[in-house]
Amino acid sequence: MTMSTEPPALPTRRMNPWDPPAELAGFRAREPIRRLRYPDGHVGWLVTSHSLARSVLADPRFSARSELKRAPVARPGVDLFFGVPALPGWLVDMDAPEHTRIRRQLAGRFTAHRMRELKPQIEQLVEDHLAAMARSKPPIDLVEAFALPVPSLTICELLGVPYGERADFQRNSATLFRLEASVDDAAKAMEHLNGLLRGLVEHKRGRPSDDLLSMLVTDGTLSTEEIAGVGVLLLTAGHETTANSLSLGTFALLSHPDQLARLKADPSLVDNTVEELLRYLTIFHFGVPRTPVVDVEIAGQRLRAGESVTVSLPAANRDPEHFDEPDRLDLSRRTTGHLAFGYGIHQCIGQNLARIEMRIALQALFRRFPDLALAVPPTEVPVSTDMGIYGVHRLPVTW
Amino acid sequence: MRIAVDAEACVGSGLCALATPEVFDQDDTDGSVVLLAAEPPPEFFDAVRDAIESCPVKAISMAGHQE
Structure with missing residues (x-):
């Protein structure tokens, strides 16, 4: 008998809501870049250390083009994106110089000073939602009452998408992030979102206002299809991620009362609290797909052109070589x-928007509801391991 | 401490400008880094080192004594 040497699939089973799958730590300690079996049988690579993650993600020999991408977990819906050229405007699936051309059109609308200018508006939104919460009778679902609407409203305002469309785009956006969504479901959701955004772009051509979509229309560099694509990308990425960070972050704080007590005692800790929650929870939980376009030697391993690479951000963010006691919040x-x-x-590109939203939201939430507590045992909070973005489906809270 | 920035390499992530607006800003059209203080006073040295370490495209560098 010979031992099986077949490489493992990406570990996805969590022992608790906070820690990435335990096998990743072993991989990182022994083989920070190692062979990985993909759901379609392809054998590629998994990167788990902080330093190698940065090397790969900064290296232009590793392409982000979607026609070369392969999902590390079984996920039929992503066939809509992976293995085919980037949809118009989807800069996440492009390399330089195509990526650069679109990124430069957008980055001026996400500058730190613009994000700071949005603060009063976000503070008002947060206050309004907390006031509504205070008028309702606990227990309530914090996702529905607070963590989802605040980022949804914020990104709608910034892009120039009517918030009245939210039921529609939140449902279709959730479909795109659902691992089990079929190609058909994903295609329908995408067509729906594209239709919504194309309509808005046409509308803004006649009546431009001060929002991002209007600015792109007036500027005239990007085509209607590209602007609609950028709109779908920013709309979906802009609320799912922040909503999950906020709700999972609140769940983490409620479950670590010693740490929450520090934040309540010293609200100026909030900026670093947000960074630590981002690191500790790393909701982009499967990792970033990249593909070398030439043979590359890295950390003693030889990667052939075309072999898929998954860079595990959760593993890199728990690397003891970079963070002391990384598994401690x-x-x-x-x-x-x-x-x-x-x-x-x-x-x-939206990271500073996410930061400002989370800082304002977490500080105000625990100021207004200092006695906020889970309304169910922690094991009954439904975590979203079934989604491309990790988080919670609901967070029942009381006060 | 003397700082240099590479606005061509910059992708406008804005970590530097959010953390240390006294030293870094961003261009309003393409988001690229604008250096406000090439030789900042010592109280900003730690923040500048953080900005150098955080920058996703290594667009910030420094020369000169580091104390």
Whole structure:
């Protein structure tokens, strides 16, 4: 008998809501870049250390083009995106210089000073939702009452998408992130969102206002199809991610009362609290797909052109070589260099919007509801391991 | 400490400008880094080092004594 040497599939089973699958730590300690079996039988690579994650994500030999991408978990719906050229405007699936051309059109609308200017507006939104919460009778679902509407309204306002369309785009956006969604479901959801955005772009051609879509229309560099694509991308990415970070982050704080007590005692900890929650929870939980376009030697391994690579952001963000006691939630730790927003030219364009939303929301939530508590045992909070973005489906809370 | 930035390489992530607006800003049209203080006072040295470490495209560098 010979031992099986077949490479493992990506581990996805969590022992608790906070920690990434335990096998990843073993991989990182022994083989920070190692062979990985993909659901279609392809044998590629898995990167788990912080330093190699940064090397790969900063290296232009590793392409982000969707026609080369392969999902590390079984996910029929992504066949709509992976293995075929990027949809118009989907800069996450492009390399330079196509990526650069679109990114430069958008980045001016997400600058730090613009995000700071949005603060009063976000503060008002947060206050309104907390006031409505205070008038209702607990227990309530924090996702529905607070964590989803605040980022949804914020990204709608920024893009110029009517919030009245939310039931529609939230449902279709959730379909795109659902692992079990079929190609057919994903295609329908995408067509629906594209139709919504195309309609808005046409409308804004006649009546431009001060929002991002109008600006792209007036500028005239991108085509209608590209602007609609950018709109779908920013709309879906812009609310799912922040909503999950907020609700899962609140769940984590409620489950670590010693840390929450520190934040309540010193609200100025909130900026670092947000960074630490981003690092500790890393909701982009499967990792970033990349593909070398030439043979590459890295950390003693030879990667052939075309072999799929998955960069595990959760594993990299728990690397003891970069973070002391990485598995401990510590609101005052040094978080510099965490990879929750990725790294390299594709690093999240909306990261400072997410930061400002989370800072305002978490601070106000625990100021207004200092006695906020889970309304169910922690084991009964439905975590979303079935989605492309990790988080919670519901967070029942009381006060 | 003397800082240099590479606006061509910059992708406008804005970590530097959010954390240390006294030293870094961003261009309103393409989001690329704008250096406000090439030789910042010592109280900003730690923040600048963080910005250098955080920058996803290594668009910030420094020269000169590091104390």
